[in-house]
Amino acid sequence: MPSDSEKSRLDDAARAGWLYFIAGHTQDEIARELKVSRATAQRLVSLCLSERLITFRLEHPIAACMDLAVQLTERFALRSCEVVPTNHASPTSVAGIAERAASLIEVTLRSEKPTILALGTGRAMRAAVEQVPPMDCPDHQLVSLVGNISPDGSATFFDTVARLADLTKARHYPMPLPVLMSSQAERDQMLKIGPVTRVRALAARADLRLIGIGQMDKKAQFHVDGFISREELVELMRLGAVGEVTGWAFDAAGSFIKRSSNLRLTSVPHPAPATRLTVAAALGAAKVPAILAALKGRLINGLITDEATAKALLAR
Secondary structure (H helix, E strand, O other), X not given: OOOHXXXXXXXXXXXXXXXXXXXXXXXXXXXXXXOOOHHHHHHHHHHHHHOOOEOOOEOOOOHHHHHHHHHHXXXXXXXXXXXXXXXXXXXXXXXXXXXXXXXXXXXXXXXXXXXXXXXXXXXXXXXXXXXXOOOOOOOOEEEEEEEEEOOOOOEOOOOOHHHHHHHHOOEEEEEEEEOEOOOHHHHHHHOOOHHHHHHHHHHHXXXXXXXXXXXXXXXXXXXXXXXXXXXXXXXXXXOOEEEEEOOEEEEOOOOEOOOHHHHOEOOOOOOOOOOOEEEEEOOOHHHHHHHHHHHHOOOOOEEEEEHHHHHHHHHO
C-alpha cells in the first residue's frame, strides 16, 4: 500500500499531467502553477506517464478533487459528481469539464443496452463532443433538448447532436424549431407538429440528460448569443432569474420563472425535480449562483465542475 508521501507525490504528478496534457500548459507554466522548479515540473510530468496515471485521459483521481466530489454528493444528494483541477491561468476554460463530460458520453454509448442520450447546447457541450472518439453506435439514439435554429434562421453554432452523430453513427433527432418563437401562441402551435411531439416524447425517455448551466447576468450567453434582447434579459433578472438550463430561466430557489421568455421557449420541458440522470457540466465564479440554485431546486442530480467552483458551492 502506498505511503502518504507517495500518494501526495502521485497527486502532484497527476496535477502536472492534467495541466500538461489536458489544459495545454508548458512546463514553465506548470512550474509556476505548482510552485516548483522547472526540473521538478518536468519530472512530475514524466512520473505521470511512467506510472500510467494518464493515457488519453487522466486516470489517477486527485485526492482533493475526490473529497470535494464526495462533499457535493452528500450535501445535494447527487447521483453522479466529478470535480477536476482548476486551471488558474484560465479559470473559465471548459477543457477539464469537457474532458470528463466526453468520458461520460463515451461510457454511455459503449453500453450494450440501447440507450437514449439527450443533449443540451453551449460551449461546454460542444467542447465535450469534440473530445469523443469515433465510435460505431447504431443501436443508440441521440436527441436534442433545444431548438436548432438561431434567431437569424441559421443553424445554431453550438448544436451538439448532429456533430456527435457524425462521430458515433448513432441515430439522431434534432429539435426542428427556433429556440424561441415570437409569441406563446405561436410556440404552442408549433409544438403540435408531429415530428416535434415525437422528438419531445423521445427526450422524455432519455437515460441520460447532459446539459450546461447558463448564468443570468449582463454576460449571460443566452443574451450574448442573440436569443434574448437586453430588455428581455433585464426583465428576467427583475423577475429573479439567476440562471438557465436549456434556455429555461430559474430563480435562486431553483424554480422556473413562469413569465417572459420561458413562455416562448421551444426546449423540451425540464423535470423539476430531475427524475432521470441529469448531469450538468459548468464552472466559474459567475456561474456559482446558477449552479447552486439548480442544485437546490433539484433541477440536476449530477454535476461536473472544477475545484474552485466546488469550494465556492460548499461555502454557500
